[in-house]
Amino acid sequence: MSGLATLETGLLLGLYALLAGIWGILWALTQLRQAPIIGLLAAAAYGLHTLVALIIILWTPLGFGWKCLIVGSSLVFLALPPMTWRLLQRTHDDERSEHDRESSQHSRRLMARL
Amino acid sequence: MYRSQALAIKYFSAAMILFGVMTLFGLVSAYYYLNSDFLFGILPFNIAKIIHINTLVIWLLMGFMGSIYWFLPGELGRETAGIWAAEALFYVFCTAVAVVAVVFIFVQYGGSNEAALWFINQGRKYVEAPRWAALGIVVIMVVFAYNVIGTAVAARQTTGIITVLMIDLIPLILLYLIAFPAISNMSADLFWWWWLVHLWVEATWEVLIGCIMALALMQLLGTSRRIVETWLYIEVALVLGTGILGLGHHYFWIGTPSYWLTIGGFFSALEPLPLLGMVVHAVYDAGAQHMKTTNRPALYWMMAEAFGNFIGAGVWGFMITLPQVNLYAHGTQWTVSHGHFAFWGAYSCGVISVLYLVLQNTRNLAFVDGSLWKWSFAALNLGLVGMTGALLVSGFVQAFVERAIGGSTLNAFISGQENAWFVDGMVARFLLAIVFTGGYVVLVWDVLTLGRRAPAVATVAAAQ
Numbered sequence: 173m174s175g176l177a178t179l180e181t182g183l184l185l186g187l188y189a190l191l192a193g194i195w196g197i198l199w200a201l202t203q204l205r206q207a208p209i210i211g212l213l214a215a216a217a218y219g220l221h222t223l224v225a226l227i228i229i230l231w232t233p234l235g236f237g238w239k240c241l242i243v244g245s246s247l248v249f250l251a252l253p254p255m256t257w258r259l260l261q262r263t264h265d266d267e268r269s270e271h272d273r274e275s276s277q278h279s280r281r282l283m284a285r286l
Numbered sequence: 287m288y289r290s291q292a293l294a295i296k297y298f299s300a301a302m303i304l305f306g307v308m309t310l311f312g313l314v315s316a317y318y319y320l321n322s323d324f325l326f327g328i329l330p331f332n333i334a335k336i337i338h339i340n341t342l343v344i345w346l347l348m349g350f351m352g353s354i355y356w357f358l359p360g361e362l363g364r365e366t367a368g369i370w371a372a373e374a375l376f377y378v379f380c381t382a383v384a385v386v387a388v389v390f391i392f393v394q395y396g397g398s399n400e401a402a403l404w405f406i407n408q409g410r411k412y413v414e415a416p417r418w419a420a421l422g423i424v425v426i427m428v429v430f431a432y433n434v435i436g437t438a439v440a441a442r443q444t445t446g447i448i449t450v451l452m453i454d455l456i457p458l459i460l461l462y463l464i465a466f467p468a469i470s471n472m473s474a475d476l477f478w479w480w481w482l483v484h485l486w487v488e489a490t491w492e493v494l495i496g497c498i499m500a501l502a503l504m505q506l507l508g509t510s511r512r513i514v515e516t517w518l519y520i521e522v523a524l525v526l527g528t529g530i531l532g533l534g535h536h537y538f539w540i541g542t543p544s545y546w547l548t549i550g551g552f553f554s555a556l557e558p559l560p561l562l563g564m565v566v567h568a569v570y571d572a573g574a575q576h577m578k579t580t581n582r583p584a585l586y587w588m589m590a591e592a593f594g595n596f597i598g599a600g601v602w603g604f605m606i607t608l609p610q611v612n613l614y615a616h617g618t619q620w621t622v623s624h625g626h627f628a629f630w631g632a633y634s635c636g637v638i639s640v641l642y643l644v645l646q647n648t649r650n651l652a653f654v655d656g657s658l659w660k661w662s663f664a665a666l667n668l669g670l671v672g673m674t675g676a677l678l679v680s681g682f683v684q685a686f687v688e689r690a691i692g693g694s695t696l697n698a699f700i701s702g703q704e705n706a707w708f709v710d711g712m713v714a715r716f717l718l719a720i721v722f723t724g725g726y727v728v729l730v731w732d733v734l735t736l737g738r739r740a741p742a743v744a745t746v747a748a749a750q
Contacts, residue, residue: 175690
């Protein structure tokens with residue numbers, strides 16, 4: 173791997189992860205605000221993330237296995253925010269007991285006997 | 287107030303002082319890059335760097351211990367077991383830290399013998415404290431573990447968070463024992479040394495801060511225990527799942543078998559995934575509460591923790607974690623940039639968040655807000671992000687000029703150090719370190735005067 177390729181690959185990997193983060197944050201904000209513009213921005217962020225992934229796959233000297241890892245990570249990054257959100261919603265929805273809403277100092281529900 | 291909580295306040299006070307020492311020696315270390323004659327013959331660069339990094343470890347450790355001593359009695363409904371021992375050891379801890387610092391500054395070096403290992407410097411990066419002090423840390427951590435486990439036993443009850451914490455304290459202590467052996471084979475020594483450094487920072491400390499944040503979330507946002515504990519289990523499983531074998535990214539170039547290239551690269555490339563989950567969780571929590579809380583600085587620092595962890599550890603780490611890139615990037619300012627951002631995001635922001643929660647309770651403040659914390663929040667984060675950006679630029683130059691083009695020769699090293707981009711990066715880093723230091727000063731001022739401004743804060747609360 174040449175020196176220039178090192179710098180390019182390192183930067184692209186950073187950009188790849190950063191855009192995944194921006195996608196996740198914007199996607200989560202879309203769920204909160206229900207604003208279509210944020211949804212579009214989220215889609216744009218993931219689009220850019222995919223573009224960077226493609227550049228990494230096509231133009232960097234990383235080996236085949238590492239490129240597969242990039243593809244796999246992109247798919248997980250796509251699914252992670254909705255999955256996390258759904259799980260969070262489910263956990264909160266299931267949380268009905270008033271007893272559990274007390275502060276940590278008084279909550280005893282899940283305290284198990286040693 | 288429980289005696290344990292009074293002890294927590296002492297730990298936070300000591301942590302804040304050491305945070306200042308770390309910042310000061312960081313500033314001094316940064317200045318050496320601009321003026322290599324600075325303090326020539328008085329204080330070498332490596333000693334300033336040792337103090338900078340060791341105080342980082344100790345102030346965070348004290349912050350964690352303070353947080354646990356604060357939350358533990360409330361969580362289990364009784365005074366911490368063996369609190370007298372913890373109280374006594376706090377003073378021993380502070381004295382030991384001061385003595386070690388004095389030895390580092392004034393003695394600096396010893397001979398190549400056992401006496402130097404015992405009384406001056408163990409010579410192993412990040413755990414340089416002489417052996418007597420390292421033994422002291424083991425004693426302190428054992429007592430700390432006894433405090434937690436003994437309290438749960440005495441209370442005849444535990445919670446999910448405390449159970450996770452108790453389990454975490456065992457590897458936390460055992461891994462520190464790796465600080466003692468003086469293995470003469472460099473590869474074997476580094477192999478085990480990374481167990482201590484990596485598995486503390488990216489495994490046991492991650493779990494510890496996860497427990498602390500879970501306790502803080504319940505107090506700050508009133509989030510239910512069931513939700514907090516469910517997410518603690520998930521996040522701990524994911525962080526440990528990727529972090530333990532992510533250890534392999536330190537094994538690339540120290541003489542270990544080549545399969546570590548694949549294992550280390552693969553698992554550490556997965557590390558951003560749970561961090562993204564934490565960011566989504568933070569947005570969810572902030573949205574559920576509409577950013578409304580009685581303690582705004584604590585909430586904002588907690589948010590900074592989630593975002594900083596993802597960017598510092600996830601994004602910055604991902605840049606250099608694949609072996610192909612790491613071949614050129616390891617040991618450069620690029621890595622330094624990642625280290626600064628990751629420690630700040632993963633740990634420091636969390637400790638500051640808990641500090642504000644403690645202040646709200648100890649000073650009976652109905653509402654914590656104002657302008658000072660905003661200035662310190664802005665200056666500390668701007669300074670830190672700016673420093674990491676500047677270090678990144680310098681690191682690029684080193685990876686490119688010194689490593690990739692120059693082939694890591696002495697001439698290439700000099701070319702890299704003299705490159706205009708490298709020098710400019712170092713100047714920018716120093717200037718932004720001053721901004722960071724300013725933020726620290728404002729933070730201390732805010733922490734010291736928060737109670738005095740209580741009437742004004744109470745008025746704000748009443749108005750709402």
